[in-house]
Amino acid sequence: MNAFIFPGQGAQFSGMGLDLYENSPLAQELFEQANSILGFNITDIMFEGTDEDFKATKVAQPSIFLHSVILAKTLGDSFKPDMVAGHSLGEYSALVANGVLNFEDGLNLVSTRAQAMQKACDNVPGTMAAVLGLEDKIVEDICANTNGVVVAANYNCPGQLVISGEMEAINKACETLTEKGARRALILKVGGAFHSPLMEPAREELAAKIETTNFSKPxxxxxxxxxxxxxxxxxxxxxxxxxxxxxxxxxxxxVQQMIADGATLFTEVGPGKVLQGLVKKINRPMAVTSAVLESIS
Structure with missing residues (x-):
């Protein structure tokens, strides 16, 4: 069974999607449609932007979504998923790819999500940190016993858990985690405390948009x-x-559940190979690959 997986924020890079635009009329049409929906030429940033341009959540998230979704749509008959999943933002890409959301609604939701998250980050500063080399339970317990807001945010693979929360609480938790034997407890260069209670204002804003959006059967x-x-x-x-x-x-x-349910190949759709690396760390023998437009493979 083929599992198609879609990356989240952090996979962006300058030049992403340009090969699709230049080699696929369908991709070109969808990119131009995206420019119209968003009200600005996101293609200019995707194809020629700087690292600084991509730091903004409101740019990075739609860019990754567009790369993933447009690539999936250009795969034609080779896109036959038995199951899909996306990492954080990538879940929206997966929902368009498996027919739950149409292209326009998916992009509008991602744009709303990115702007709401940016607003929440600006109002309540927070951060995230990657913790390597400790069992999940130890990290969870330390978070629970640290003053302030700090929670487990991303269970990426065994021995790699990202925590999220208030700056001071994250710094204190990192000190404790290092004392308890973490190989690394590294503050990440992110805009805020994603997947934590600090995102509640963004969740409320996004919920209103989701509730009025049509969701179809996958x-x-x-x-x-x-x-x-x-x-x-x-x-x-x-x-x-x-x-x-x-x-x-x-x-x-x-990933563990997808494998238990019969996944035999994980195909990453979008920029980079981060998710393939995580799948291999979760289950070393598992087959992984990248989706590539046939005419430019």
Whole structure:
């Protein structure tokens, strides 16, 4: 069974999507449609932007979404997913790819999400840190016993858990985690405390938009971040998507469940190979690959 997986924020790079634009009339049409929907030429930033341009959440998130979704749409008959999943932002790409959201609605939701998250970050400063080399339970306990807001945010693979929260609480937790034997406890260069209670204002704003968006029946199960289980019901998908901003990304658990349900190949659709690396750390023998437009492969 072929599992298609979609990356989240952090995978962006200057020049992303240009090969698609130059080699596929369908891709060119969709990129131009995206420029019209967003009200600015995001293609200018994607194709020629600087690292500084991509630091803004409101740019990075739509860029990654567009690269993933447009690549999926240009794959034609080779895009036959038995199951899909996306890491954080990538869940929106997965929902368009498996027919739950149409292209325009998906992009509008991602744009709303990015702007709401940017606003929340500006209002309440926060950060995230990658913790390497400790069991999840130890990290969770230290977070729970640290003053202030600090929570487990991304279960990326065994021995790699990202925590999220207030600056001071994150710094204190990192000190304790290092004392307890973490190989590294590294503050990440991110805009704020994603997947933590600090994102509650963004969750509320996004929820209002999600509730008025049409969700269709998926063509295959999506393994959502908040449950790490196969979901086929549109209302359940919608509720999980609303919870996602303040709940942890259960990526390790999602991949494990997909494998248990029969996945034999994981195909990453979008920029980079981060998710392929995580799948290999979760299950070393598992086959992984990147989706590539056939005419430019």
């Amino acid at each position: 063509i295959c199960p999506i393994y959502q971040n908040v449950t790490a289980k196969a979901v086929l019901n549109e209302n359940e998908i919608k509720a999980n998507l609303i919870s996602q901003l303040t709940d942890p990304v259960k990526w390790t658990q999602s």
